Amino acid sequence: MKSDMQIMNELAVSSGFLKPLSEEESKGQKELLLEMYKDIAALCDKHGLEYMMGGGTCLGTIRHQGYIPWDDDLDLMIPRASYEKLVALCNAGELGDNYEIDTPSKDKDCKNPYLKIYRKNTLDVELYCEDMPFPVGIFIDIFPMDNAPKNKYVRKLKGYVSDFLQAVCTCVLYAQYPSKKYKEFMSLDPEALKRYKQRMFIGKVFCIIPHRKWVWWFDQFNARTKATGLMTIPTGRKHYFGETQPTNVFLPTKKAMFEGIEVNVPADYDAYLTALYRDYMSIPPVEKRERHFVYKFSLNTENE
Numbered sequence: 001m002k003s004d005m006q007i008m009n010e011l012a013v014s015s016g017f018l019k020p021l022s023e024e025e026s027k028g029q030k031e032l033l034l035e036m037y038k039d040i041a042a043l044c045d046k047h048g049l050e051y052m053m054g055g056g057t058c059l060g061t062i063r064h065q066g067y068i069p070w071d072d073d074l075d076l077m078i079p080r081a082s083y084e085k086l087v088a089l090c091n092a093g094e095l096g097d098n099y100e101i102d103t104p105s106k107d108k109d110c111k112n113p114y115l116k117i118y119r120k121n122t123l124d125v126e127l128y129c130e131d132m133p134f135p136v137g138i139f140i141d142i143f144p145m146d147n148a149p150k151n152k153y154v155r156k157l158k159g160y161v162s163d164f165l166q167a168v169c170t171c172v173l174y175a176q177y178p179s180k181k182y183k184e185f186m187s188l189d190p191e192a193l194k195r196y197k198q199r200m201f202i203g204k205v206f207c208i209i210p211h212r213k214w215v216w217w218f219d220q221f222n223a224r225t226k227a228t229g230l231m232t233i234p235t236g237r238k239h240y241f242g243e244t245q246p247t248n249v250f251l252p253t254k255k256a257m258f259e260g261i262e263v264n265v266p267a268d269y270d271a272y273l274t275a276l277y278r279d280y281m282s283i284p285p286v287e288k289r290e291r292h293f294v295y296k297f298s299l300n301t302e303n304e
Contacts, residue, residue, distance in 0.1 A: 092257025
């Protein structure tokens with residue numbers, strides 16, 4: 001069975017709804033993301049916060065000493081205590097006037113159940129987000145790293161509830177902020193349309209409670225476990241169970257090079273990357289490379 005990413009990539013190429021970034025756009029985005037990273041890292045360093053490259057960015061750091069050539073994003077992982085301090089600093093304006101954030105909150109909705117830091121006066125809009133009331137700029141995802149229960153039965157229960165809440169968050173997001181263009185796009189493939197209808201049905205069932213509350217509950221549910229010697233990234237690519245590792249796999253961080261600058265990576269990046277990608281040093285064939293396609297994109301909306 002094809003993954004959502006495979007279906008989306010195939011439809012993006014054939015439909016004309018979305019476009020891959022041009023070489024010039026991709027280069028400009030990578031330069032801007034690196035600038036954003038430096039600002040975030042400087043703020044973290046100033047306040048003694050722990051942070052590290054995550055997911056595909058960590059993979060790029062180890063395998064390419066920089067961005068994965070066909071990829072266009074930058075992800076960070078931050079232990080919960082440092083993560084909450086960073087959110088507070090951003091809310092206080094410590095990151096500066098060039099940025100805005102979107103993060104789970106008791107009083108305000110946000111698109112994803114984790115911190116996203118956006119560069120103002122830029123545009124990076126995915127098709128399903130066309131009518132959503134959230135920031136639309138080029139962004140860096142900040143994934144909180146939470147403690148996982150030591151008892152395997154308690155951990156299983158927590159993991160299942162976490163994954164369920166996250167799935168509900170996604171479905172309610174689609175149902176609460178429906179996109180006509182996204183529905184049109186998904187209708188181009190029978191399997192994609194089937195999955196879209198399933199998510200919309202689930203979203204409408206749970207939409208009796210607003211998306212804002214589901215995202216907040218998910219975030220707070222994962223934040224409450226005390227230190228146990230195990231950590232997980234519930235919002236990571238492999239969700240709760242696939243991201244659970246001994247704490248010493250992540251901390252203390254090691255140094256590595258990314259686009260000519262020194263960055264932090266997990267202490268045992270081999271264990272971390274093997275769990276996510278298996279043979280992570282092998283270059284995947286073209287058809288299996290994850291790419292990002294955009295609906296609207298601009299490096300500087302002030303000049304338009």
